[in-house]
Amino acid sequence: MSVTVSTTVNGDSVDFVCAPDETLLDALRGRLGLTGAKEGCGTGDCGACSVTLNGRLVCSCLVLAVEAEGQEIATVEGMAAGETLHPLQRAFIDHAALQCGICTPGILVAAKALLEKTPDPSDEEVRYWLAGNLCRCTGYDKIVRAVQAAAAEMRRA
């Protein structure tokens, strides 16, 4: 059995057909070719698959694709405006907040969700908010700095 799902991804209306037990992550990556969200665990423990569903941060490996019906999804692919990177994206490059980069899409999506709610977070708030996003390379130090630099820039804008 397959189900047709109509949804919005990064502002574009899209339809896809999927199995009822397929995850949103698999649908994004496999059906829509949006491979920015990564599967690090498939069990909600690493955050590499982070996207937002109607603005709420979720692990797309724990969401069924059919749940996206009629909803709005945002992924890392939608963060930049054309050639202009989001301040978080720019800050991650400028502050060397990535090494291998596999955690980066999920962390960017999560950090963006944080700054939308809390434009001036403390370092501790950043660390606790990102506690669901594993990074094995950086030790998080430069990630926290990059998020704070982007937050400062966004507050000035």
Place this chain on the structure above:
Amino acid sequence: MAFDAYVKREFKQVGTRVARPDGVDKVTGRALYGADMVAPGMLVGRVLRSPHAHARIVSIDTSEAAAMPGVKGIVTGRDFSVPKDEFLADVAVNCLAQDKALYDGHAIAAVAAINATVARDALKKIKVEYEVLPHVTDIDVAAKPDAPVVLEGRALETVPAGMGANVTHRCEFGHGDLEAGFAKADKIVERSFRTAATHQGYIEPHACLASFTTDGRADLWVCTQGHFYFRTLCSEMLGMEASQLKVTASEIGGGFGGKTTVYLEPVALMLSKKTGRPVKMVMTRDEVFRATGPTVSTSIDVKIGMTKDGRITAGWADMRYSGGAFQCLTCEMGAQAAFAAYDLEAVQTVGWNVMTNRPKEAAYRAPGAPQAIYAVESVVDELCQGLGLDPLEVRIKNAAKKGTKASYGPTFDDIGLLATLEAAKKHPHYTAPLAEGQARGLSCGFWFNFGGNTCVTMNVNTDGTVGIAEGNPDIGGSRASISLMAAEELGIPYEKVRTIIADTASLGYADTTDGSRVTFAVGIATINAARDAIRKMCKRAAMLWGIDEDAVEWKDGAAHPAGPNAGKFPPMSLADIAAKSFQTGGPIAGHYEVNADGAGVSFGVHLCDVEVDKETGATKVVRYTVFQDAGKAVHPDYVEGQMQGGAAQGIGWALNEEYIYGADGRLQNPGFLDYRIPVASDLPPIEAVILEIPNPGHPYGVRGVGETSIVPPLAAISNAISRSIGTRLQELPMSPPRVLKAIKGAA
């Protein structure tokens, strides 16, 4: 030694914090990792794994699975001929079991099907008859003569008679008269330690896409630390010629040593060969934990003697390492590294390998060293405590330096240990007051570093830009470092250089991205490829000027007449020469091939402050500073990144991470929920202090920096905890229950 000597110079670009070339792709989601590639007509491959720790495979019946609609092919160990070479045979048997399943998670068979669901269902229809055998997962039990035997007949001649069959290797290092050394000591401490196996924990699971064509050629896309080595392994296992297998390295989502060997790749190639279609295979996290990585688990005895004023008189260690169900020589690294930080008159280390029913060990950042140095640094700290000495002063007093005969044989050249210790002593962290309930610990760390085989091609484009092809997957920003070194040597802006990682058909062999070798060895090759290109460009300029080529020199990105006798010509830039290259003899490219020597060892010192919750036994690291000698930090951001990342992994190892096996021999925590790596809120800011003591063996003084940083945290944290709770733990990880038990035991 034929190495490329260091020459002091002023750098214009090396040492700056430029934007990495792969940055935009990685922040926009465009970068393609192992699991991100697709091919038309692609099948999905899945692996059936042993639920038993140790079992004879009596039979495998794949008929029902093969008959399922959508199933296109099945392979088992029988599809591969086991290579004669023992090392290769172990790799092959680890990819697919032959007659025995050797650990929980060992691959037994694999299926290729039209999609993941069909493939998963098909695995359930494969009937494997097992004869379950007694198993052993604990190293000390496995070493006993009456332990269940993992594999018969694997002991090397190094093993003395009368040892259990699982003991497969013995090695010994050291010098001097131990007995006399211990006789001179005012205090001798002897302790036993155990460390749990840990996993590299890269966030990207292993993934590949294999495509075999009917004329015997194949392409492999894979996340790997070494695509050339993967080509060697896969072509040998599939009986192919190397030229017929093209391996392309994807972007890699972390490796730390764990992606230096094959698991899925030969299986995917065989499935593709059998089905005639591309086959993609991606591991689940459960598979990553059960069947790849981990480190050795260890059991180590250390004995050290010290005088009242803090001079170490003798050091001895006996270290048992288990590399899982196969032969493993990591114990050699541990036995060599254990006392490397000390200038000792009498030292002896003995290493052993013991087989257990656990996955085959894979390298993890400074493989073998963290465990050994944890044990040694713990005993040194206990001696300092017992004699009332400052632990940093004692390390300074005993530090290895230029001219020291290292405990593992060689005599050190210029090394940065003393400078690193002095930097730690001067740093405000060392004397900062501790809050109530906090304690401070420190440890030295060491890694050998490696050079190895490397090829670089440098193409000078007609528009004045430069393209570099090198062969080492970039895990932590090495493309930026290589571009920086090329820009420096050529005298052109960094932005004009683009470095790519070439596939195995496009470039000569490159050793794997391991041993902290890339910035060092690829750096040497890049600098020399630039010098080769410069020679060629000078020749072209000489031709255009009509002067002798020896009368041309290269400065600031341009050819200049060398001295007044050469004639008066305005400088001719790289872009000018490149633009005219078609008229002066054709395209210009520099090349260099090397088996690089002179990697230069690296030392680090870590300082940490911890707070132990006496009610729960939980440890919080509240301040952490890393001091490390980088030789020359080509891109300081990514050097700091290596120092911080290694420290974070070491903190996880010290406090939480461990492979937990049940009495049934099954891994009990194969997921990130139960195998807990540090998250952002677990860690303090990690300050990185880079020291630059030039490596005499690199033209810019570069040393590898990737591995040393994981070595000191184990003992640094243990030393801090023991000072906090007044008793010393001798087992890792120092998880809350263990710390609590130690507190209760001491009370």
